[in-house]
Amino acid sequence: MSLNLVFLGRLEDVAGSGKLSVPVLPCIDAVIDSLDPSLGQALKAPRVKLAVNGILVQDTDAPVLKDGDEIAFLPPVSGG
Amino acid sequence: MRRFSRTATRSPSCRRYRAAEAVGCERHSDVRLLTSPFAPAEEIASFARAKPESGGVVSFIGQVREGDGVEALELQHYEPLTLPAMEKLAVSVHRRWDLDGVLIVHRSGVMVPGDPIVLVAAAARHRRDAFAAADFAMDHLKSESWFWKREKRGGEWHWIEPREQDFDDIARWG
Numbered sequence: 001m002s003l004n005l006v007f008l009g010r011l012e013d014v015a016g017s018g019k020l021s022v023p024v025l026p027c028i029d030a031v032i033d034s035l036d037p038s039l040g041q042a043l044k045a046p047r048v049k050l051a052v053n054g055i056l057v058q059d060t061d062a063p064v065l066k067d068g069d070e071i072a073f074l075p076p077v078s079g080g
Numbered sequence: 081m082r083r084f085s086r087t088a089t090r091s092p093s094c095r096r097y098r099a100a101e102a103v104g105c106e107r108h109s110d111v112r113l114l115t116s117p118f119a120p121a122e123e124i125a126s127f128a129r130a131k132p133e134s135g136g137v138v139s140f141i142g143q144v145r146e147g148d149g150v151e152a153l154e155l156q157h158y159e160p161l162t163l164p165a166m167e168k169l170a171v172s173v174h175r176r177w178d179l180d181g182v183l184i185v186h187r188s189g190v191m192v193p194g195d196p197i198v199l200v201a202a203a204a205r206h207r208r209d210a211f212a213a214a215d216f217a218m219d220h221l222k223s224e225s226w227f228w229k230r231e232k233r234g235g236e237w238h239w240i241e242p243r244e245q246d247f248d249d250i251a252r253w254g
Contacts, residue, residue: 053160079227079246
């Protein structure tokens with residue numbers, strides 16, 4: 001029972017890896033709070049967007065997470 | 081390599097020029113996200129050759145800029161978002177102008193100065209539509225597409241922040 005976290009851009013450096021597997025927790029806020037505090041702080045930055053299974057979400061409290069879900073943390077894009 | 085083939089809404093230009101042929105704009109868009117090098121000149125040549133009805137083909141090539149000690153540039157993308165957003169952009173470009181075709185080719189991965197990063201081309205019966213469509217597509221790719229960039233200078237990687245100029249450029253289109 002795990003969630004797959006994906007860190008894009010500079011968040012990859014903060015996390016130390018582009019991907020991380022963590023135990024299933026009910027909501028994204030709980031997932032973020034379970035991480036290293038410095039990483040958690042970077043993920044909570046106002047301009048970091050979130051996608052769950054490839055779909056952008058607005059509210060970190062809204063989706064109910066389940067085994068195998070992929071949560072991507074997307075910092076501001078630097079463009080093509 | 082993947083061709084743009086999903087169902088898209090037909091643009092007014094398609095209805096006007098090709099109603100009798102009953103084909104959709106999706107057939108006239110070629111949108112690709114590549115992780116290996118490509119040859120822009122060959123892409124432009126085959127794109128133009130396939131559009132004999134177009135009086136104008138406008139193309140733009142973005143390449144890795146040499147200088148400032150840049151040794152390499154890396155573009156990172158996120159599979160579920162990056163290509164779908166590029167395809168959506170091609171559809172909106174088609175809706176906005178009378179076009180015969182749109183080509184968007186974008187690299188991801190590590191590149192060195194001089195390597196092509198992006199190619200945008202628009203084909204139209206008349207040049208104004210082609211110029212505007214290519215310009216619009218580039219402004220939107222630069223500021224809104226799902227890419228993260230970092231440069232290697234002095235052997236170290238540095239992430240690149242969004243540029244204010246890119247947001248100003250996109251604001252021109254309202």
